[in-house]
Amino acid sequence: MNLQKHDSKTEMEMDMTPMIDVVFLLIIFFMVITDLSQQDLEDLQLPMAEHAVPDKPKSDEWRPILNVKHTGVMIQKRTTYFDPELNTGPRKYDELKNQLLAISNRMKKAPFAPGSSTMIPDEPLLIRADESTNFKFVQDIMEQCGDKNISIWKLQLAVSVPEQ
Secondary structure (H helix, E strand, O other): OOOOOOOOOOOOOOOOHHHHHHHHHHHHHHHHHHHHHOOOOOOOOOOEOOOOOOOOOOOOOOOOEEEEOOOOOEEEOOEEEEOOOOOOOOOOOHHHHHHHHHHHHHOOEEEOOOOOOOEEEOOOEEEEEOOOOOHHHHHHHHHHHOOOOOOOOOEEEOOEOOOO
């Protein structure tokens, strides 16, 4: 058996390049994941509430969120579905309706009434509207949710609470 002994006079160099590459890849990965988790939330100034229930959604469940800017622009996941300056005429809500229908189809369903065979969405849609948004735009969303094909009847409105 030939055992070679390490010569203490020879220097051993360790190449750190692969380790540095892995660290940079991990940093990029976590930056991308963090950004994707906030994709549903637009930068809005939410109205203050004196009494509110803390919002604690389950992280593993899908949750539809519709953001309304102060100009009335309605956005979901960085995509604009209604802009009052661009969408006009009798079919101005078509894009918004199509998106609400897609949301409705993805929601869990429950019977409309006990013993009924009609199934309707049984999950809430969270509406985040800027505090300076005209309520007319939130009302427009509510009207579209009431469409017979969409039938989203559970709505939540986001507010902020004063810091204590």
